[in-house]
Amino acid sequence: MKKNAYLKMAIGNKPQGKETSTPAPAEFKLIGKPTPRVDGKLVVTGRAMYTHDIFFKDMLYAKILRSPYASAEVAAVDLSAAQNLPGVKAVLKLKEGRVKYEGEQIAAVAAVNEKTAEEALKLIKVDYKALPYVVTPDKAMADGAPRVHDSANVEKINEYSRGNIDQGFAEAEVTFERTYKTAIEIHQTAETHASVAKWDEDELTVWDSTQAIFNVRDGLAEALGIPETKVRVIKMYMGGGFGSKLDANEHTIVVAKLAKETGRPVKITLSRKENSLCVGNRPSTQITIKGGARKDGTLTALSFRNTTCGGLDSGDQCSEPTIDVYKCPNVKVEEFTVFTNTGAGRATRAPGHVQGTFALEGFMEELAAELGLDPLEFRRKNYTTSNEGGTGIVYSSKGLDKCYDIGAQKIGWTRRNLKPGDGQGKKRRGLGMASQIWWGGGVPGTLADIKIHRDGSVEAVSGTQDIGCGTRTYMATVAAETLGLEPQDITVKIGDTVYPWAPISGGSLTAPSVAPAVRDAALQAAEHLRGIAAKKLSVPAADIVLADKKLFDKNKPENSIAFKDLVKGLRREAVFHGERGPMPAGFAYNTFGAHFAEVEVDTETGRISVLKVVAVHEIGRVLNRLTAESQVVGGITQGISTALFEERVLDENTGKMVNPNLQTYKIATSMDMPEIVPLFVDLVDPRINNLGNKGLGEPPRIPSSAAVANAVYNAVGVHLREIPMTPDKVLKALRGKEAGS
């Protein structure tokens, strides 16, 4: 999925002007409480089936031969020796002509086992003519650089302006400019990308490690030239996506073709190296922010210029936080992408917002110091309750101010160095914070069914995906709450394109799309059952309550009938179709949060230890406190990992990635973890949907790296302005500070 399409979906369909029919109550019995996952047993016993774990009888194993060159002309591909290797059942040529990055597909093999397929790859003879390449943005922007595509290597991808930027700077008493950089991050999902394809006559079934079954279905149908009705995509369990599994991958199309050719099921599991090279990354950025402010801290102008690099594809637009978070009448944005001969960037948990927030929030921290203001007070001073920095429509709900209050109190904000770098000694501590905005309103039109069987069992069904966020559990909880049952009473069916449509599991969309659809279906079911119970109990339907697995008269609770006994009388199983309704027009629907970090910097070794992070989020109603806390913990962990360790390293002399594995591409471990305090602002959005909930996937990932970097600044008095903040960079910055002072 193109990142822009992803963002469009994240923003959601335009609100359509209809009020939500059923306002949510303030308090629920199950929803919002900590509920252990309903499918926990499957996961902890190893019985949960991931795509890697699927083995069919007669299944073949596919491997893909990939270009070792960053740029080359493939003059000829000779498959004959591979075809003749015993055990090889099909060989496909995938590319002739120009290849543009290390890892691009050349040919594929299907064989009786993986090792034979690997042997066969070595027998494919490829005549490469190596071509000049560029793998770094600097080289790609230089005069006379080899062109990555037929067009120029640099392209403008976004511009925005409001007010009058020149006037804004003229009104400023302080003008300040800084440049911030973020490295390329690889998703490195635990489960590498994997697919299994199987044909029955002209119908294709694909089991895929995906965040988006319907996207995969549609992409496969298009690539294979068959109707969408002939493709079924199933996702049972999936080992992490973070944006890298949002559409039909090239290798999935390949196994569908190999399965067709051989008449046997074909499976592919990418290697860790392939996952590092070929299935996406978070584009790098170099962002320069110039801001103007009055001495009292009032922002008058913000100018934002981003040069991003997403390899073969466009990089990330990162200006949204700068456009929206702070009240500022004059804003100007320009964003450019640079193409290089490296794997294409892809949506990566909070695309653009992570990098844009690192820059904006670093800038706010530094500007506050320049103005001699408390950085948190500086942010409050420029607080806004409407979008586009106070010039747009109002937020349906915004609890960022409460996030500030709670976070500052919990971290002990007054403990910070009043002047950055004030601390003494070899190990210095500091506090920093960062604010966050994201969408997360959900997608109107999302579908879910509630099916009540005559034996009393109940299904909640939707073509959504549980990618680890607890979708199954809140579907069960919402259905149970509405029908007066327990979560264990609900059988949740998801992850199959034969079920009613639901959007991608990305963009913080799933919970505010699927949960309201389940609620809608369950409310219809409850109403239907209330009608039947009213007759049986001889009371008005409006007086019937569903609770404790019974239906009873609210004025006389002993006048009741068990849920099971009531549905026994149904003529057949009863199906109720739910839909997530539209959002009222005239409001902006966004999520907010603030992270507060405490770090210790060893000024002798340059090592940064994160000691504590307090995270406060406003996501409307929390559906499940237990899994919501995990989301926040995970976002912070990934943010610390990116702040301190993660970076794709390329060798300019060969055009190759030098750390395509988990030994040299460092990610955080348990040893690197601070104490984490995940908190939520208690608030129900009054109009977003029938539950008042927003999404949480992206939000905790957005401010975490920035908060850590700002804490480092507070500790040592120099902002590194670049992640990852590896010890060499810390020491260099400290030396630079000494030289400068």
Next chain:
Amino acid sequence: MENTIKKKSRTVTRRAFLQGLGGGAAGAALATRMRGQNAGAGQAGIALPPALAQKTITFTVNGKSVSVDVEPRETLLEVLREKLKLTGAKKTCDRGECGGCTVLIDGQAVYSCLFPAVRADGRQIITVEGLAEGETLHPVQQAFIEKDGYQCGYCTPGFIMSTVALLGQTPSPSLAEIKAGLSGNLCRCGNYVKIDEAVAAASQKMRKA
């Protein structure tokens, strides 16, 4: 990162593993793969003659004795997953970097992706599938559910096996011991803090039991 801290000693390190191999065709094949040079490599490889390569091994897995024919180049992980269909242990990095494949061999937590299957002959192996007794979960499994010690769940079997090994050696670990004990396992969803809570809870459950 964790390199500065003493690694848990019970796992087979890559270096020790390579030293232990002592060359040979299987060693060469695995060493090549571990250098990560297979993708896109050009030269032709030579398939092992099957008759020479096969060896029958017998070991106990989750209390049951099994006999399987294996090639010297096959890892224990491949045999568990592909031949015995015990798919709880995952092939995540396939080179001893992440712990997703962790199983117990004679009570020790081991990266099964680095363990040649032929060396499993005569050993006692426990995988995540072998922890529960019928439908009654092991206290570690219960604790991972109660504390939400995972998100996508893919690394979870590995974490659970490392936890069982840790609590076997250190029944009442401190938080620092928990972190060090699990430092050989990666969780990309980033749920370490919750996992630490699960391990502490499991430790408490097991001491009470």
